[in-house]
Amino acid sequence: MTKPGRAASSSSDKLPIAKRFRTWCGHHRLARHDTFERLGRHWVSTLLTALVMGVVLSLPAALSMGVLTLDAALAEVDRGDSITVMTHDSVSLEQASALSEELAPLSLVESVSIISSDQALDELTQWLGLSPEVLASLGNPLPHSISLTLSSTETAALQALTEQLANNPLVADVLLDMEWLSRLQSIALFGERLMWAFVAIALLACLLIIGNTIRLAVESRRKEILVTKLVGGSNAYVMRPFLYTGFAYGAAGGLVALLITYSVKCWLGGPIDALANSYQAPYFALRFPPSLAFALLAIAIVLGMVGAWVSARRQLKLIEPR
Amino acid sequence: MIEFDRVSKRYDSGRDALRELSLFVEPEELVFLTGHSGAGKSTLLKLIMIMERQTRGRVIVNGKDLQTIKGGGIAKHRQDIGVVFQDHQLLYDRSVYDNVALPLLISGFEHRDIGRRVRAALDKVGLLDKEKSNPEALSGGEQQRVGIARAVASRPKILLADEPTGNLDPALSAEIMALFRAFSRAGVTVLIATHDLALISRMQHRILTLKDGALVTGGGRD
Numbered sequence: 001m002t003k004p005g006r007a008a009s010s011s012s013d014k015l016p017i018a019k020r021f022r023t024w025c026g027h028h029r030l031a032r033h034d035t036f037e038r039l040g041r042h043w044v045s046t047l048l049t050a051l052v053m054g055v056v057l058s059l060p061a062a063l064s065m066g067v068l069t070l071d072a073a074l075a076e077v078d079r080g081d082s083i084t085v086m087t088h089d090s091v092s093l094e095q096a097s098a099l100s101e102e103l104a105p106l107s108l109v110e111s112v113s114i115i116s117s118d119q120a121l122d123e124l125t126q127w128l129g130l131s132p133e134v135l136a137s138l139g140n141p142l143p144h145s146i147s148l149t150l151s152s153t154e155t156a157a158l159q160a161l162t163e164q165l166a167n168n169p170l171v172a173d174v175l176l177d178m179e180w181l182s183r184l185q186s187i188a189l190f191g192e193r194l195m196w197a198f199v200a201i202a203l204l205a206c207l208l209i210i211g212n213t214i215r216l217a218v219e220s221r222r223k224e225i226l227v228t229k230l231v232g233g234s235n236a237y238v239m240r241p242f243l244y245t246g247f248a249y250g251a252a253g254g255l256v257a258l259l260i261t262y263s264v265k266c267w268l269g270g271p272i273d274a275l276a277n278s279y280q281a282p283y284f285a286l287r288f289p290p291s292l293a294f295a296l297l298a299i300a301i302v303l304g305m306v307g308a309w310v311s312a313r314r315q316l317k318l319i320e321p322r
Numbered sequence: 323m324i325e326f327d328r329v330s331k332r333y334d335s336g337r338d339a340l341r342e343l344s345l346f347v348e349p350e351e352l353v354f355l356t357g358h359s360g361a362g363k364s365t366l367l368k369l370i371m372i373m374e375r376q377t378r379g380r381v382i383v384n385g386k387d388l389q390t391i392k393g394g395g396i397a398k399h400r401q402d403i404g405v406v407f408q409d410h411q412l413l414y415d416r417s418v419y420d421n422v423a424l425p426l427l428i429s430g431f432e433h434r435d436i437g438r439r440v441r442a443a444l445d446k447v448g449l450l451d452k453e454k455s456n457p458e459a460l461s462g463g464e465q466q467r468v469g470i471a472r473a474v475a476s477r478p479k480i481l482l483a484d485e486p487t488g489n490l491d492p493a494l495s496a497e498i499m500a501l502f503r504a505f506s507r508a509g510v511t512v513l514i515a516t517h518d519l520a521l522i523s524r525m526q527h528r529i530l531t532l533k534d535g536a537l538v539t540g541g542g543r544d
Contacts, residue, residue, distance in 0.1 A: 023430025030427060227411050230371070231425040231472070232401030234394050321373045 031240035038241075039248055049213050049249050053300065054256020056205045060198040061261040061296050067195050068287045069272075070188045074181075076283040083162070084175040085146040091170050093117075096144040099170055103148060108161050110151040117142045143172060203303060210249055210307030214242050218315040230321050235313075242312035243305055250304020254297040261296070262288065323349040323480065323511040324370060329379035331365050331535070339365035340376070340535040347513060349479075352506035353540075354522045355515040357532035363515035366532070367482050370513075371403060372396045384479060401429045404473030404510075408485035410465045412457040412472075418444070419453040422472045429476050443471035447501060463494040470501060474510070481505055483514040487521065495521055503527075 039046045085103075087096050093116050104112045115123075120142040125132050150158070158176070165174045218225070225238050265288045276284035324347040331340040340362045347353050355363050368374040369381050372388055381388045384402065391399050404425075412421050422443055426436045444450045447467035449460075457465050466486060473481055483502065487495035499514075499521060506512045516522060522529060531538040 019430070026427075026430060223411075224413055224415070227413055228424065228428065229397070230373075230400065230405060230411065231428060232397050232399075233428045234397035236394070237397070237428060321371075 027237060027240060031244050035241045035244035035248060039245065046249075046252070049209065050252035050256050052209055053206055053249060053253025053304075054260060056202050056209070057253060057257035057296065057300055058260035058264070060195055060202045061257050061292070062264045063191070063195040063198055064292060065261060065265060065286060065288050067188065067191045068289070068292065069285070070184075070191055072287055073281070073284045074184060074188055076281070081150045081181075083148045083150065083165070085148065085165055085171055086173040086175065087144045087146070087170050088172045089143050091144060093144055095170060096146060099168070100146045103146065103165075106161065108150055108152060108157050109148050111149045113147045113149075115145045115147060117144050120145065203299075206253070206300070206303045207307045207310075210246055210304050211311040213249065214246060214308045214311040215315055217242060217245060218312055218319070222319055225316065225319050226321055229319075235316060238316055239309070239312050242308050246304040246306075246308025246312075247301060248304070249308075250301040251297070253304065254300025257296055257300060258293055261293075323347050323351070323384060324513065325380075325382040326366070326369075327380040327382070329369065329376045329381055331362075331369065331374065332377045338535050340369075342379070343532075343535065343537055344379075345530060345537060345540075347511060349511055350506060350509050352503060352512040352514070352527045354525075354527055354529045355513060355532065356517055356519060356522065356529055357538075358517070361532040362535040363532060364484060365535075367405075367484050367513070367515055370480075370482060371405065372399060397428075401425065401476065402478055402480065404476070404478040404481040406466070406469050406473045406481070406483040406486045408488040410457070410469040412465055412468055414456060414458045416456075417453065418449065418455050418457055418460070418468050421457060421468055422453075422475050425472060425476050431476070439475050439477075440471075443475040444468075446474070446504075447471045462489050463497070466490065466494075466498060467501070470498070474505060477510075479509075479511060481510050481512045483512070483516075485516055486514060487516060487518055492521070499525060 085099075087099070091099075093114075096116075097114055100112045100114045103109055117140050121140050122132070124142070152158075162174050162176055165171055228238055265286050269286050272284070272286050276282060324345075326343050326345045329340055329343045330338065332338050343362070343366070355366065357363055365374060369376055369388070370383055372391060375389075383399070386399075388399070413424075419440055422440045423436050426439055431439065441450060441453070444453055447470050449464060449467055449471065452460060452464065452468075457468055460468065466489075470483075470486070473483075481502070486502075487498050490498065495518060502512050502514060503525070514522075528540050530540040
């Protein structure tokens with residue numbers, strides 16, 4: 001028989017770093033293999049947990065898709081901000097042109113276009129679908145107007161410009177139709193807050209789901225954990241399979257959430273496109289950018305691992321060889 | 323190799339399991355630890371394994387004061403000690419081979435090395451042909467031998483056994499004790515807690531007798 005006591009020492013604190021790293025990698029390989037083998041064996045409960053997580057996460061994901069869509073649409077609308085200046089009836093087209101040339105160099109003004117009263121009448125006739133003769137018989141009640149496209153919608157500057165325009169003796173009225181925009185912004189803000197509330201609820205729910213699943217997993221492997229600790233397994237060693245389990249649940253839950261959210265996008269895409277087309281607003285389309293998909297998956301994985309870590313750590317403290 | 327210096331252990335319940343106990347076990351020595359149940363045998367082994375901490379005194383194992391070992395060091399300390407339990411503590415969800423391989427996997431042995439050592443350990447306890455079996459399918463004596471194979475597979479310097487023959491008939495008990503003696507001859511320090519006085523009195527090794535947590539005989543350096 002060999003001299004066992006002298007032949008080898010398993011004391012790893014004397015091992016070189018390379019060997020310790022190899023050992024560490026080996027432990028990870030082992031934990032991974034053990035975890036996926038176990039999850040595969042109990043595939044029904046694995047699938048159910050992943051589905052529950054996916055469903056919970058898909059709610060804020062779908063909401064954030066809506067918020068992103070609205071934000072993008074608002075950004076487009078913002079760019080189109082304009083002021084319409086109506087002149088007095090007595091103002092001639094020449095006077096109106098001169099005024100528009102005066103306004104063009106202003107810092108806030110990006111471009112200026114003049115709409116003559118005749119042009120305005122034509123547009124109105126077309127819009128109402130009437131024959132030009134009918135309106136012509138009534139005379140043209142429309143003044144000349146100047147449309148200013150703005151380079152910024154900063155409130156103070158906008159107010160100053162509006163006042164300046166209103167004080168001009170040629171100007172009858174300044175139409176700054178921004179109210180609907182601010183209403184839309186309020187709706188967007190509401191949507192965003194709703195999304196964050198759902199994000200918070202979903203995060204908490206996922207942590208609880210994973211935490212409870214891992215707690216049961218630890219409990220069902222109590223004896224194995226005890227024996228492992230008795231023969232020299234560290235807390236990190238016993239914890240590792242549970243962290244991988246959390247990772248797997250998170251990744252699977254994230255994928256389920258992606259699938260659900262993408263299905264929602266496809267399902268709602270048609271009606272939203274039709275709506276956008278009717279408003280001639282092609283920029284108003286459901287957005288599900290890769291960054292959102294990536295964030296969803298990453299958050300799900302982090303949640304899985306954090307939930308597993310907290311729960312396993314708590315449970316493992318209770319399982320000490322006595 | 324193992325030294326207890328005026329060690330006392332009082333449990334939270336107020337029971338004194340060990341009182342001012344001093345003893346010394348030389349390297350490669352085989353020592354029996356005996357006494358009636360509740361005399362402190364298990365507590366003594368638990369202190370060596372750092373499953374419990376002494377209330378007073380010092381426990382020194384392999385030159386290290388155990389009071390200084392904390393956190394991750396406890397797991398490393400346990401990797402250097404082989405333990406055999408009365409109830410085997412085997413895992414029934416895996417084969418005999420995997421049970422014996424567990425401490426080797428934890429200690430980070432190479433894959434090939436593990437196969438070699440597991441088979442060598444199973445060979446020593448005469449169970450090489452059972453490596454693929456589930457331990458549940460084995461007899462009590464065979465399960466105990468699997469437990470011994472697991473304890474010695476990583477070739478620790480110290481081997482502890484808590485009532486290893488507790489549930490076995492005399493013939494099997496003698497077989498198990500012969501195994502421990504073989505390990506001691508091969509350079510392992512062996513400490514066996516047992517109340518099988520008839521068996522150990524024939525073996526001519528030092529016997530430590532505990533009574534109410536104090537040593538009655540056999541504690542000093544020989």
